[in-house]
Amino acid sequence: MGFHVDAPxxxxxxxxxxxxxxxxxxxxxxxxxxxxxxxxxxxxxAGLELPTAGSIQLDGAPLEDLDEDGRAELRRKRxxxxxxxxxxxxxxxxxxxxxxxxxxxxxxAPREPAEAALREVGLDHRLDHYPRxxxxxxxxxxxxxxxxxxxxxxxxxxxxTGNLDRRTGxxxxxxxxxxxxxxxxxxxxxxxxxxxxxxxxxxxxxxxGRLEMQAEAADPx
Numbered sequence: 330m331g332f333h334v335d336a337p338x339x340x341x342x343x344x345x346x347x348x349x350x351x352x353x354x355x356x357x358x359x360x361x362x363x364x365x366x367x368x369x370x371x372x373x374x375a376g377l378e379l380p381t382a383g384s385i386q387l388d389g390a391p392l393e394d395l396d397e398d399g400r401a402e403l404r405r406k407r408x409x410x411x412x413x414x415x416x417x418x419x420x421x422x423x424x425x426x427x428x429x430x431x432x433x434x435x436x437x438a439p440r441e442p443a444e445a446a447l448r449e450v451g452l453d454h455r456l457d458h459y460p461r462x463x464x465x466x467x468x469x470x471x472x473x474x475x476x477x478x479x480x481x482x483x484x485x486x487x488x489x490t491g492n493l494d495r496r497t498g499x500x501x502x503x504x505x506x507x508x509x510x511x512x513x514x515x516x517x518x519x520x521x522x523x524x525x526x527x528x529x530x531x532x533x534x535x536x537x538g539r540l541e542m543q544a545e546a547a548d549p550x
Contacts, residue, residue: 344370344538347383353482356509356516358526361535367519370535371485374517375408376400388482405434409476409514411505413488415468417460423447423471424456427478434479446478447471450504466497470504477508483515490525502528 344366351357361367372378373385376392377400385392388407392400410416417426424443431439447453450470460468469489476484489505490498502525509516518529526532532543 344373344380344540347540349374349533349540351483351515351517354513354515355531356506356518356529358518358520358529358532359535359540360520360523360526360532365535366538367535368487370540371487371517371519375410375485376404406479407482409479409481409484411469411472411476411484411486411489413491415460415465415472415492417468417471417475419460422457422459423452423463423474426460426471427475430475431478436479442478443474446474449477449508450474464497465493466501469493469501473501473505473508477512477514480512481514483517484509486516486518488520489518490520490522498522498525 347370359367359370369378373380374387376385376387376395379385379393387403390403392403395403418429421429424440424447427443427446428439431443436442444453444456447456450473452467452470452474455463455467455471458467460471463471469492473489486505490501493501505516506528508514516529518525520526533540534543535541
């Protein structure tokens with residue numbers, strides 16, 4: 330799989346000859362320098378972009394065979410996201426942020442599963458708090474609850490501890506991996522943190538748009 334864009338100075342190749350498979354329940358860390366293509370690869374794997382060469386299958390569905398609405402529907406039902414900057418709706422409470430994700434996924438009675446998801450991340454006492462009333466770590470816990478609540482088969486996490494101090498980041502990482510194990514969800518993690526990458530089953534390094542698997546897999550946490 331490859332990806333390029335047309336720029337004023339000619340074609341700009343961003344990713345080259347990517348060959349990657351993720352097994353059910355597996356965790357994969359993608360590391361690399363800024364500008365190496367990590368976030369672009371994550372967007373391609375999630376169907377937010379389409380490759381300019383090759384094919385991507387998400388849960389058995391070739392993304393290039395789906396239109397934009399079809400890819401969005403697949404993401405709603407099968408994929409969860411956790412972002413560095415949380416991306417919570419500021420006008421919604423913690424409960425309402427999770428309920429919104431469930432409603433988008435087609436859950437018709439989202440209140441109870443939203444509350445259950447927030448209890449799972451230790452925020453049952455913050456249900457009615459708005460993002461501005463929560464610490465960074467608490468906001469990321471809401472984001473994790475929102476990602477897992479619809480029951481995705483695959484979770485993408487883009488620098489999930491990047492905006493947190495080390496102690497809070499470690500706590501959020503512990504929570505992310507615990508819920509991943511409890512739910513059996515596959516996890517693709519983009520990070521600059523080698524310690525976080527070592528917790529994954531496998532680590533891939535992007536250099537100049539090319540992906541190389543590390544020779545030895547780290548022991549999962």
